[in-house]
Amino acid sequence: MTKIHPLIALLILGACTASAQQTPSMTGGGKPEATSTSAFAGLGKDRPADAKTEITANKEATFDNAASVAEFVGNVKVRDPQFTLTCDRLKVTLSKSRKGMEVAEAFGNVVIIQENTEKNGQTTKAIGKAGLATYVPASGEVTLKVWPSVQQGPNNQVATEEGTIMILNRNGKSQTVGSSKTVITETNETGAGR
Numbered sequence: 001m002t003k004i005h006p007l008i009a010l011l012i013l014g015a016c017t018a019s020a021q022q023t024p025s026m027t028g029g030g031k032p033e034a035t036s037t038s039a040f041a042g043l044g045k046d047r048p049a050d051a052k053t054e055i056t057a058n059k060e061a062t063f064d065n066a067a068s069v070a071e072f073v074g075n076v077k078v079r080d081p082q083f084t085l086t087c088d089r090l091k092v093t094l095s096k097s098r099k100g101m102e103v104a105e106a107f108g109n110v111v112i113i114q115e116n117t118e119k120n121g122q123t124t125k126a127i128g129k130a131g132l133a134t135y136v137p138a139s140g141e142v143t144l145k146v147w148p149s150v151q152q153g154p155n156n157q158v159a160t161e162e163g164t165i166m167i168l169n170r171n172g173k174s175q176t177v178g179s180s181k182t183v184i185t186e187t188n189e190t191g192a193g194r
Contacts, residue, residue: 053080055090068094068102076106083114087133106133110144116152124153130166140170154185 055061059074070092078085088108095102112128131146144150144166149158157180159166164178 051081053078055079057090068096068098070094083112085113086111101135101137103137104135107131126150126152128168142168144168154187155183157182 055072055076055078057072057074057076060072062071062073063069064071072090074088076085076087076090078090085106087106087110090104090106092104093102094100108131110128110130110133112133114126116124116126118124128142128144128148128150130144130148132144134143134145135141147159147162148164148166149156150166150168151157157166157176159176160179160181164176164180166180167175167177
């Protein structure tokens with residue numbers, strides 16, 4: 001396995017660090033209106049100063065200084081205090097100024113997992129999956145393509161066709177373009193019987 005220097009790891013930190021759960025609401029006319037609640041909105045915000053990220057890849061890690069590109073191939077795992085990401089290949093392109101990341105792309109079997117602590121103290125797990133995930137720090141958007149899905153606790157949204165795209169923003173907004181199915185499971189939040 002190839003372990004990555006912590007400085008390189010910090011540049012890659014934003015690779016797919018946000019996803020969202022889209023849920024339908026009803027407008028006055030009874031038609032669905034897309035609204036969203038974020039499953040991964042806290043990622044990248046209020047990051048501890050001593051946070052460490054570890055990236056491993058079991059086939060190769062390459063760095064092209066001239067092109068400002070780092071690429072990791074083979075069972076890639078990103079372990080961070082705020083999330084875990086796995087994929088087949090991870091490519092990170094630094095900005096022209098090299099003061100940050102321009103874009104990060106995760107390819108093949110992308111899975112992002114984050115545990116969130118709710119206001120009531122209960123921990124829920126948010127899981128995003130796709131064949132391709134692209135993160136653009138300038139806009140704060142993550143785009144999930146190739147059979148994307150997002151699950152937060154018992155609720156989930158799943159693409160029902162390969163070409164569906166889920167666009168997720170770090171501020172908690174999301175948009176799904178294409179066919180999908182959303183399942184919302186009501187739970188007893190107070191713990192008392194209803």
